[in-house]
Amino acid sequence: MKLIDGKAISQQIKDEVKDKVAKMKAEGKEVALAVILVGDDPASAVYVGNKKKACEYTGIRSESYELPADTSQEKVLALIDELNNREDIQGILVQLPLPKQIDEKAVIDAISPDKDVDGFHPVSVGRLSIGEKGFLPCTPAGVIELIKRSGIETEGKHCVVIGRSNIVGKPMALLMLRENATVTICHSRTKDLKEICKSADILIAAVGKPKMVDRSYVKEGACVIDVGIHRLEGKKLCGDVDFDDVKDVAGAITPVPGGVGPMTIAMLMKNCAESLEA
């Protein structure tokens, strides 16, 4: 069994971004990311802190806008409009979820697709679905990097994605299609889920249910990618895959933590560095 090391691969990507940003700086071009955080959700504050740290590491300038929980939607939209028009800002990220009085869709739609480093804008989603160049959502794009950099073949392989969310499952399936896999998307209404999963050469779990995928879902030798993150009692992390049960059946597998998790921020940095070239 090959353990797919997301920690090492994400570090490699951050180092590549660091080199690229340094080269750009030498040519007089700076990369900057604006991060908007509304309210004081502790998990969001941790995510934003990690993004800032990754910016510091890679040499990307970050500007942070921390707004109170009762900020109006108009105020957030006005800030996005200002950032859209600023030439010294290449990427805009709004940390989700937003407080109730703010419509997430309106906020995502307001970000210029040329600065949409999270890849959530409908234009970015459309570009992905018709195979045009555009920003890719960071978590599924990170899964593609894990698969490619681990030397796992995708062409003609059967890939089963469990989950059809807009953030992970759907774009994941589109990206695997782009890698010439034969793709099946499963979801909460799928019949014979186990049978379908058992036919996968590459099984990607983005289902949001702790340890749901055990060895009865996995074909001998399959590559298993676990997107799930759950904090168990006692604070231990686990994924959607029962790692200990599956590891002896899988040909390759991502652990949790240290698999897909660290890839998301690395891909955000990559998107920021590439935004200048867009």
Ligand code: NAD
């Ligand atoms: P979601 O809840 O939006 O979507 C879950 C999907 O799974 C849905 O499409 C649903 O149809 C499907 N599903 C639910 N129960 C099912 C069942 N019993 N059988 C088959 N399908 C079922 O979740 P999401 O935002 O896509 O996230 C999925 C997981 O990935 C979560 O654990 C989340 O924490 C994690 N996640 C990790 C990262 C990261 O950076 N690594 C990023 C985003 C999400």
